[in-house]
Structures are given as structure tokens and as C-alpha cells.
Amino acid sequence: MSAGQPPLDSPEIRRLTPVLGPGHTYASVTDKISAIVLTRPTSLGWFIGFGIAFSVVGMLTVALAWLIIKGVGIWGISIPIGWGFAIVNFVWWIGIGHAGTLISAILFLLNQKWRTSINRFAEAMTLFAVACAGIFPLIHTGRPWMAYYMFPYPSTMGIWPQFRSPLIWDVFAVSTYGTVSLLFWYVGLIPDLATLRDRAIERPAKIIYGMLSMGWRGSARHWHRYQSSYLLLAGLATPLVLSVHTVVSFDFAVAIVPGWHTTIFPPYFVAGAIYSGFAMVLTIAIPLRKVYGLQDFITMRHLDNMAKVMLATGLIVAYGYFVEFFMSLYSGNKFDLYLVKMRLHGPYAPYYFALIVCNILIPQLLWFYKMRHNVVVLFLMSIVVNIGMWLERFVIIVISLTRDFVPSAWGRYSPTFWDWATFIGTIGLFVMLIFLFVRVLPAISIAEMRELVAETSEEDK
Amino acid sequence: MVSPKTAQKLGVGHNVAGSGGEHGKIYSDVAEISLANSKVTAAMWILPGQAEGTVVLPLGYGRTRAGYTGSNKGFNAYAVRTSNALWATGASSSAIRKTGDDYPLACTQYHFNMEGRQILATGTLEEYRKNPNFANEHAELPPKELSLYKGEAEFPYNRDKWAMAIDLNQCNGCSACVVACQSENNIPVVGKDQVMRGREMHWIRVDRYYSAQSPTNDPSSYSAALDNPETFFQPVPCQQCENAPCEQVCPVGATAHSAEGLNDMVYNRCVGTRYCSNNCPYKVRRFNFLRFQDWETPQLKLMRNPEVTVRSRGVMEKCTYCVQRINTGRIEAEKQNRPIRDGEIVTACEAVCPTQAIVFGNANDPNSRVAKLRAQQRNYSLLGELNARPRTTYLAAVRNPNPELENS
Numbered sequence: 001m002s003a004g005q006p007p008l009d010s011p012e013i014r015r016l017t018p019v020l021g022p023g024h025t026y027a028s029v030t031d032k033i034s035a036i037v038l039t040r041p042t043s044l045g046w047f048i049g050f051g052i053a054f055s056v057v058g059m060l061t062v063a064l065a066w067l068i069i070k071g072v073g074i075w076g077i078s079i080p081i082g083w084g085f086a087i088v089n090f091v092w093w094i095g096i097g098h099a100g101t102l103i104s105a106i107l108f109l110l111n112q113k114w115r116t117s118i119n120r121f122a123e124a125m126t127l128f129a130v131a132c133a134g135i136f137p138l139i140h141t142g143r144p145w146m147a148y149y150m151f152p153y154p155s156t157m158g159i160w161p162q163f164r165s166p167l168i169w170d171v172f173a174v175s176t177y178g179t180v181s182l183l184f185w186y187v188g189l190i191p192d193l194a195t196l197r198d199r200a201i202e203r204p205a206k207i208i209y210g211m212l213s214m215g216w217r218g219s220a221r222h223w224h225r226y227q228s229s230y231l232l233l234a235g236l237a238t239p240l241v242l243s244v245h246t247v248v249s250f251d252f253a254v255a256i257v258p259g260w261h262t263t264i265f266p267p268y269f270v271a272g273a274i275y276s277g278f279a280m281v282l283t284i285a286i287p288l289r290k291v292y293g294l295q296d297f298i299t300m301r302h303l304d305n306m307a308k309v310m311l312a313t314g315l316i317v318a319y320g321y322f323v324e325f326f327m328s329l330y331s332g333n334k335f336d337l338y339l340v341k342m343r344l345h346g347p348y349a350p351y352y353f354a355l356i357v358c359n360i361l362i363p364q365l366l367w368f369y370k371m372r373h374n375v376v377v378l379f380l381m382s383i384v385v386n387i388g389m390w391l392e393r394f395v396i397i398v399i400s401l402t403r404d405f406v407p408s409a410w411g412r413y414s415p416t417f418w419d420w421a422t423f424i425g426t427i428g429l430f431v432m433l434i435f436l437f438v439r440v441l442p443a444i445s446i447a448e449m450r451e452l453v454a455e456t457s458e459e460d461k
Numbered sequence: 462m463v464s465p466k467t468a469q470k471l472g473v474g475h476n477v478a479g480s481g482g483e484h485g486k487i488y489s490d491v492a493e494i495s496l497a498n499s500k501v502t503a504a505m506w507i508l509p510g511q512a513e514g515t516v517v518l519p520l521g522y523g524r525t526r527a528g529y530t531g532s533n534k535g536f537n538a539y540a541v542r543t544s545n546a547l548w549a550t551g552a553s554s555s556a557i558r559k560t561g562d563d564y565p566l567a568c569t570q571y572h573f574n575m576e577g578r579q580i581l582a583t584g585t586l587e588e589y590r591k592n593p594n595f596a597n598e599h600a601e602l603p604p605k606e607l608s609l610y611k612g613e614a615e616f617p618y619n620r621d622k623w624a625m626a627i628d629l630n631q632c633n634g635c636s637a638c639v640v641a642c643q644s645e646n647n648i649p650v651v652g653k654d655q656v657m658r659g660r661e662m663h664w665i666r667v668d669r670y671y672s673a674q675s676p677t678n679d680p681s682s683y684s685a686a687l688d689n690p691e692t693f694f695q696p697v698p699c700q701q702c703e704n705a706p707c708e709q710v711c712p713v714g715a716t717a718h719s720a721e722g723l724n725d726m727v728y729n730r731c732v733g734t735r736y737c738s739n740n741c742p743y744k745v746r747r748f749n750f751l752r753f754q755d756w757e758t759p760q761l762k763l764m765r766n767p768e769v770t771v772r773s774r775g776v777m778e779k780c781t782y783c784v785q786r787i788n789t790g791r792i793e794a795e796k797q798n799r800p801i802r803d804g805e806i807v808t809a810c811e812a813v814c815p816t817q818a819i820v821f822g823n824a825n826d827p828n829s830r831v832a833k834l835r836a837q838q839r840n841y842s843l844l845g846e847l848n849a850r851p852r853t854t855y856l857a858a859v860r861n862p863n864p865e866l867e868n869s
Contacts, residue, residue: 071774072733073750076480078659080744082735142733142749142775149713149732159714159730167712167734255740256706256847338576347477401739402482405844406580406697408570408668409744411659412482 024296029449033442034199036292045291046439053432060425063418064139072142074418080411081401085419086140087251088393089426092276093133094174094248095269095389098241099277100126101181104188105237108230113455114305116448117297121288121437122281123185128433129280130178132426137170139422166250173247177240184233190216191226191447245273252396258335259400262327268320275313275359276389278306282382284434286375288443297444304372310385311366317392318360339403347412348399351391358388462508462517465680465687473505473559474681475571478657483571485659488563494518495556496541503536504564507680509573509671509687516557530652567656573671574678581629581670581695582841582857589859593838596857600846607848616703621721621791621801622852623782624824625808626834627696629858631818632667634694638810638819639663642698645783645809647765647772649753662747664780665698665810693858696819698810699724699745699780700843700851707737707746716777722852723782731776738777742847746779782821783808803829824852 067074077084100122107115138144150161150171161168194216197209216222249269252260282303289298328336343352362384365371372378398413415423437443468474471492478486489504494516503518511517520542522535543550575581582596589595605615642648642665649662673690680687701724708716708724715731718724738746752774755761765771768785772778783806790806803822811819822831834840839856842849 071749071751073655073658073660073774076658077735077750078481078485079661079738079746079748080484080659082738082748140734142731142735142777144732146732149730162711162714165710165712165736167710167736171712251736255710255736256742257739334577347479347482404744405578405742405847406668406744407572407574407576407578408580408666408670408695408697409484410482410572411484412477412479414479416480 024453026450026453029297029453030195030199030446032294033297033444033446033449034196036438037196037440037442038199038201038205042439046435050432050435050439053428053435056425056428057432059421060429063421063425064135066418067139067422068144072140074416075422076413076415076419078411078413080404080409081398081413083140083397083401084413085415085423086136088390088397089423090133090136090140091248091269091393091397092390093129093136093426093430095245095273095276095393096280096386097126097129097133097177097181097277098245098270098273099281100124100129101177101184101237101241102274102277103281104184105234106241108234109238113452114302116452117294117299117444118281118285118302118306119448120185120188120445121284121434121443123181123188124437124441124443125280125284125434126181126277127178127185128430128437129277130174130181131433132430134174134178135426137167137174166247166254169247169250173240173244177244180233180237180240184230184237187226187230187233188445189441190214191218192442192445194218195446196442241274242270245269252400257400257404258333259339259396262324264320264323264327268317268323271313271316271320272389272392275310275317276386278310278313279382279385279389282306282310282378283386286379286382288438290375292438292443294444297449300373303375303378307366307372307378307381310382311363314359314363314366314385321356321360335405339400342403343395343399346399346403348395348402352395352399355388355391355395358384359392362388462506462511462519464511464513464515465507465509465683466513467515468505468507468681469683470554471505471557471559473507475507475679476563476681477571477679478565481657481659484569485567486657487566487568487571489566491560491562491564493558493560494541495558496550496552497543497546499540501536501538501540502560502562503538504566506566509673509680509690510692513688514554530650534653565657567653569656569661569666570668571680572678573669573673573680574675575670579841579844579846581668581693582839582855583629583672583691583693584857584859586859586861589839596839596841596855597845600844602842602845603848616718616720618720618722618825620825621823622825623701623721623723623787623821624831624835625698625701625782625811625819625821625853626831626840626856627853628818628820628834628856629693629695630839630856631816632694632696633816634667634669634692635815636667637813637815638665638696639667641809641813642780644764645766645769646781647754647769648747648778649749649755651753655750655753658750660748660750662749662753662778664745664747664778665696666745668695668697669693670695691860695855696810697743697745697843698853699782700743700849700853701780701782702849702851704848704850706740706742706847706849710736710740712736721787723784723787724779725784726776726778726781728770728772728776728778733775733777735777742844742849743851746777748777749774800826803831 075084103115103122104119138147141147152160190213193209193213197206197213200206200209246266249265253262253265285298289295325340328340402412403410473490473492476488477483478488480486489506491502492505493500493502518538520538523537524531579599584595646664648664651660651662670693671690673686675684675686703722705724708718712734713730713732715727716737735748738748749772754771787806790801794801803826808821811821820830820834822829824832824835826832834856835854837856840854841857842851842854
């Protein structure tokens with residue numbers, strides 16, 4: 001579009017891998033995207049998938065109910081390992097919830113057109129991932145019904161939260177991120193909700209979409225306000241992408257536990273978050289475009305770009321591993337050194353090596369054009385990276401706690417059935433929300449795709 | 462219980478379980494011991510330092526009707542005890558047969574090596590004479606001025622300044638302090654299953670280290686160093702740090718510092734994030750993972766100390782320096798309008814210690830026993846390099862081994 005684009009964006013390449021398939025008009029774009037919600041009959045596959053996800057959510061409900069009844073002792077945590085699956089999953093989900101806002105806000109500000117067709121569902125994915133993540137800090141506490149103590153409310157006893165604790169920073173960071181992501185997503189949805197309102201056939205759909213679209217009529221003044229608010233929200237969301245995981249990393253970096261107390265954590269956590277977030281976008285985008293025939297909208301160029309982002313952030317993460325390792329050796333801190341030894345030789349060494357394979361070695365395939373353009377390889381790779389990033393959090397949180405300062409207190413951790421039920425349950429919740437989203441809201445931004453039609457057709461002239 | 466060498470001969474060993482691990486659950490090989498025409502099957506526990514060729518069978522376990530925490534735990538050695546061999550008898554090694562099964566034993570400390578850390582300072586008398594300050598020279602202690610909060614004066618602790626000194630020379634690892642603390646502070650008995658998950662609730666624990674270097678640091682893989690290692694004990698209650706890592710990370714301020722330097726737990730403010738425990742370098746905090754207290758049995762209500770809160774599930778707890786006893790002592794002293802006398806307040810662990818290894822008192826009073834012990838050169842802080850500035854300090858163990866015994 002303008003100067004400073006990478007050479008891959010040259011006209012030749014663009015013709016090969018466009019951001020929008022050829023021959024689309026305003027009407028065809030609108031038809032195709034809104035049809036998924038309005039006219040196409042809900043397939044049997046959707047019901048089966050939704051049903052499975054819904055029953056997994058049922059399991060989550062049971063796991064949470066049992067947790068409230070009995071206490072966190074139903075999990076595998078113990079005294080040296082006070083944080084187990086709950087915090088591993090929290091950090092993992094929050095990390096996944098980074099790609100959406102990055103794609104929507106940062107790429108929007110950088111004027112990257114290829115974000116258009118993936119931003120909507122990436123944002124939705126972000127929201128759902130943050131919702132899944134948000135469950136854990138609440139339920140991992142011993143007395144979740146007292147969790148409101150963490151908010152600075154005007155208490156008659158005059159007690160405030162303890163602001164030096166990174167957990168308080170977390171409360172603010174995550175709730176702000178959740179709110180801004182929701183607003184950003186919703187504001188972006190308004191014109192499309194109006195399109196759905198106008199095209200809806202059944203009366204209830206008309207009423208619901210009508211209320212949600214907040215009286216949008218598409219006047220020039222509406223568009224003007226819409227665009228400035230969208231831009232403002234993008235500006236607001238951008239620092240949050242960086243701050244949320246930085247704050248989450250402070251939970252560890254501020255503590256004195258060997259393996260946590262590291263200054264590399266903030267940048268390395270942010271890179272890891274974007275890494276896993278893009279992996280999750282790919283995990284969803286690839287089946288989505290296949291099932292709903294959206295290959296014209298989510299083209300190979302999108303997948304290729306996302307693969308490149310994964311490769312770059314993956315390399316930052318690899319650098320983080322290296323620095324952690326190097327600093328332990330270089331500082332000569334005996335506690336850190338011992339922890340490095342335990343990672344390589346201890347009881348959890350297989351997890352560490354699996355993490356290196358998943359997060360560093362396998363993604364190196366993305367250097368190859370052929371690999372980036374092989375949908376099956378990309379899909380498998382995104383799953384591998386998701387597993388790798390989960391292992392990373394497990395290695396950081398659990399292994400560090402098993403071997404800290406006083407050898408007499410050293411122990412081990414293994415998850416119980418309820419740990420797994422809660423973890424898999426949140427995956428079910430995530431999938432269920434994605435299924436619902438695809439069914440009732442336009443998974444691709446219709447308004448922005450129309451803009452893209454206009455712009456690409458101008459270029460073709 | 463067998464020695465490491467005997468265990469090697471019998472081919473029995475241990476396996477550290479995935480849950481609980483070194484701080485909880487160890488699977489031991491089971492052997493069948495035939496004596497006096499009867500048999501007992503028992504898990505073989507390898508104990509470094511035990512005489513070779515002996516098997517020790519502890520009595521009192523394997524009961525079938527001993528309540529929730531006592532029933533069906535361990536093995537009944539009375540089966541092989543006869544009236545003509547009440548305490549000891551000889552047998553050939555063929556009397557012991559490995560069955561091939563294993564049995565989970567609750568073990569709160571499996572790792573016996575200090576990994577070169579300044580945990581339990583020890584030396585010989587000769588070393589002590591040469592350098593009486595040896596316990597304080599392992600690690601660099603950060604200077605007190607090193608702080609982000611420049612210009613902020615150190616809290617003076619003008620009132621009483623409670624401190625505890627534990628003389629490692631005198632501790633013989635009897636665990637009376639653990640039991641006394643448990644009954645003084647209404648600490649629940651959690652039972653074997655919870656201990657095997659690494660959730661025992663004792664506010665004071667007795668750590669045990671061997672001065673042995675073995676390649677694996679696992680008693681079940683034989684090394685000659687394990688035949689007769691020196692054994693050291695270290696009682697570890699809350700260190701009541703002046704610069705406590707736990708206080709800084711609590712999101713709700715449920716653990717706070719008192720003007721007398723106690724690290725107080727506010728049970729009804731605690732939401733149970735367990736962040737404090739993760740950040741505690743001494744791992745002395747204990748968490749109510751489930752509702753460990755029995756609230757229904759009326760008799761148990763009479764058992765409890767009325768001065769101490771009974772904790773419910775989901776809150777953190779830890780050693781308080783017997784704050785209820787401190788307060789009783791202060792009220793008594795205020796009634797008589799005098800300062801608290803040294804030795805007037807005695808913590809539960811101090812009261813029962815048969816060797817008087819634990820001394821508690823006011824460190825501001827230069828004539829108190831604890832202040833005098835703290836002034837000794839053997840006095841050192843556990844993991845002092847972390848700058849937590851513990852109020853509980855240790856006096857290094859100085860041993861005077863008889864060279865004739867050593868060389869024989």
C-alpha cells in the first residue's frame with residue numbers, strides 16, 4: 001500500500017497470495033460472511049462439535065463445584081508447590097489471549113491490511129481465552145468467596161489491598177485487559193451487527209441484532225465517530241498487549257524463588273504470549289476456513305504472515321531460554337545453578353526437553369516457504385507450539401518450586417484427576433464459546449472486508 | 462529399617478513417588494520376615510548409619526482400630542515378637558525374603574544433602590578454635606543500607622524485640638518441640654494420606670541432614686559414605702524475618718509485621734493464594750488445603766487451646782512464636798507495672814526441649830539469654846545471603862569427634 005513494505009509484499013507475490021481472493025464485490029463478501037450466521041442451515045457437524053464442547057463444560061462445572069465444596073486440596077498442590085495447574089493454565093490462557101489484541105490493535109495502527117479477515121475471530125478468541133484465564137486466579141485461592149478482598153473497595157474497616165503484591169497488579173492488569181478487549185471487539189462489531197439486523201429474516205434475530213447494533217444507520221457521521229473511537233481504542237489496547245503479560249511475569253520475577261527471580265521475564269513472557277496466541281489463531285483459522293469455505297478471505301498470505309510472526313516470537317522465546325540458562329551460569333548463584341542442573345537432569349527433565357523440542361526445534365521448519373504454505377504442517381505446528389508453551393509455564397512454575405532453597409522441603413508435584421478436569425474443562429469452555437461465536441456473529445469483519453474490496457479493486461485498475 | 466549396605470545385599474530400595482515426592486511419599490520394597498514360626502511383611506526403610514546386618518522393626522504400627530489417622534498404617538511387628546526374645550533376636554539372612562511388592566511410606570524429608578548451601582553450619586572443635594566465626598563466612602551477607610527505599614529509617618523496634626536462638630549443638634532431633642507445638646497451637650493431625658501429598662501441618666519441623674556425599678543423594682542407591690555418616694538435626698519454625706519475603710507478596714495484607722517484629726498471620730483476612738508460601742525461602746508456612754479440623758466431635762473441642770484460633774480451610778498458618786503466651790506475659794507484666802522478665806514467656810517448643818536447645822526472649826534486653834546467645838560467634842542466620850534477616854537464628858554445631866573412634 002505504501003513505502004516500507006517488506007519485499008514479499010511486492011506486486012508479483014501479492015498476485016500469487018492475495019489478502020482477498022479474486023472477483024469479490026461488496027455484495028459477495030457480505031453474502032458469504034453473513035450467510036454463515038443467517039441463512040446457511042446449521043450443520044450436523046456444528047451440533048456434534050458444540051455438544052461435545054458443552055459436555056466438557058459440564059465436567060468443568062462439576063470440577064468447580066467439587067472444588068468449592070471440598071477445597072483446593074482436591075488438586076495435587078502441596079507445600080513446596082503452592083501453585084500447580086491452576087496458575088500454569090492461567091498464564092497459558094492469558095498468553096493465548098494476546099494475539100487477538102495484537103492483531104487488532106497493533107497491526108491496525110501499523111496499517112497492516114492482512115489483519116482484516118482474521119482480526120474479528122482473533123479478538124473473540126482473545127476474549128474467550130481471557131475468560132478461561134480469569135477463572136483460575138479466582139478458584140485457585142483457598143477461599144474464593146473472599147477474593148473481593150483483592151479489590152480496593154471502600155471497606156468500613158479501612159483495609160486496602162496490599163499494593164506491593166504483584167497479584168494485585170495482576171487483578172488490575174487482567175481486568176483492564178479484559179474490559180478493553182471486550183470494548184474493542186464490540187465497537188468493531190457494531191456495523192456488522194447492523195448488517196445482520198438488516199438481513200435477518202426472523203423477528204427475534206432482528207430484535208436482538210437491532211439492540212446490539214445500537215441504532216447504527218451507516219451515516220457518514222456514524223462512520224466518522226466509529227473510526228475515531230476504533231482508533232482510540234486501538235491506541236489504548238496497544239500498551240495493554242505489552243503490559244498484561246509483563247505484569248503476569250512479575251508474579252514470578254518479583255518473587256525470590258530461584259528460576260522465577262529473573263529480569264528477562266517481562267520481554268520473554270510477552271514474546272511467549274504472542275507466540276502462543278498466534279499458534280492458537282492458526283489452530284482456529286485453519287479448520288474455520290476449511291469448514292466454511294473461507295479460503296478466499298483467510299488466504300495463504302494470512303497463514304504465511306502468522307507463521308512468520310510465530311517464527312520471530314519463537315526466536316525471542318528461544319533467546320529467553322538461553323539467557324535464563326546463561327545468567328545462571330554467569331552469576332554463579334548456587335541456587336540458580338542447581339535449578340538449571342535439575343532442569344537438565346532432575347525428575348522433570350523430560351518435560352524440559354519436550355519444551356525445547358516443541359518451542360524451539362520444530363518451529364524452525366517455518367523458515368521454509370513450503371512449510372509455511374502447507375496447511376496441514378501449519379496446523380500441526382500450531383498445536384505443537386501450544387503444547388510447548390503450556391510446558392514452558394509448567395517448567396517455570398512447578399519445577400522451580402520443587403527445588404528451592406532448603407533441601408529438606410523439596411518435593412514433587414503430580415496433578416490429580418480434578419486438575420485435569422478443570423484444565424480440560426476450560427478448553428471445552430473455550431471451544432464452546434468459539435462454536436457459539438461462529439454461529440451467531442460474523443466471524444470475519446464484513447465492514448472491513450468491504451473496505452478491502454474497494455482498495456484491492458482500485459489497485460487492480 | 463535396614464542399613465544401606467544390608468539393603469543392597471537384600472536388593473531392596475526406594476522409589477520417590479510423583480505426588481508428594483521427596484517431601485511426602487516414598488515407595489519402599491516390601492520384604493517378608495520370618496521369625497519364631499511366624500511372619501511379618503514390612504516395607505524396608507533404608508537408614509544411613511544403622512549397623513550393618515541388623516533389621517529394626519518398630520512396634521506399635523499396623524493397628525486395625527485406631528481411628529481415621531491410625532488404622533491400617535504400617536505393619537504389626539508384634540507378630541514376630543515372642544516372650545523369650547522381646548527386644549532382639551538373631552536370624553540368618555534367609556529369614557528375609559523380598560516379596561516384589563512395594564508400599565508407600567510417608568516421609569517428610571528424603572533429600573539428606575545440603576548441596577553445599579549454608580543451611581546447617583557445622584564444624585569440629587579444632588575448626589572452631591581456629592576460626593570461631595566460621596558459621597558466618599559461607600556466604601556474603603548483604604549490607605543493611607542496600608535498599609530501594611533510601612532515607613527511610615530502619616524500624617527501631619523500641620519495645621520488646623522477640624527473637625529465638627536454636628543451638629544446633631544441643632538439638633538431638635527428639636521432635637518433642639513438634640508435638641508440643643501441635644498441642645499448644647491447635648494444629649490438626651492430617652493423617653498419612655495428606656502427609657504423603659506433602660501437606661503436614663507442623664509449625665516447627667526437625668530437618669535431618671547427613672554429612673555424606675553420595676553420587677545420587679538417595680539412600681537407596683548404596684554408597685560407602687552412607688555407612689556411618691554424621692547426622693545433624695535442625696528444628697525449623699517460622700524465622701520471623703524482619704524483611705519478610707512473604708509479607709511483600711500477600712495481595713490482601715493478611716501477613717503483616719508487628720511492632721515487636723513478629724510476622725503475624727491474620728487468618729480472617731487470608732484468601733489463600735499461597736503466594737507467601739511460594740516466596741518463603743524456609744518453607745515454614747502451612748496451608749489448610751482442606752478442612753483439616755474436626756468441628757463435629759465435642760470431645761475434641763475440650764482438647765483445644767482456647768487462646769488459639771482454630772483455623773478453617775483455605776487459610777495459611779505458621780509459627781507465631783506462641784503469640785498467645787507473649788500476650789499473657791505482657792498483660793501480667795503490665796498489671797504489675799514492670800517490664801517483661803527474661804524467661805517469663807516461654808514458647809511451647811522451648812518449654813519441652815529436653816536439652817534446652819531452643820531459647821526465646823527479648824533481643825533488646827542485653828542481659829536476656831537470647832541476646833547473649835545472639836552475640837556469640839556461632840550465631841548465624843539461615844540463608845543469610847537472602848537478606849530476609851530472620852529473628853530466629855541458629856548456633857552452629859561444633860563437634861569434637863574422638864580421633865580414636867574415627868579411625869577405628
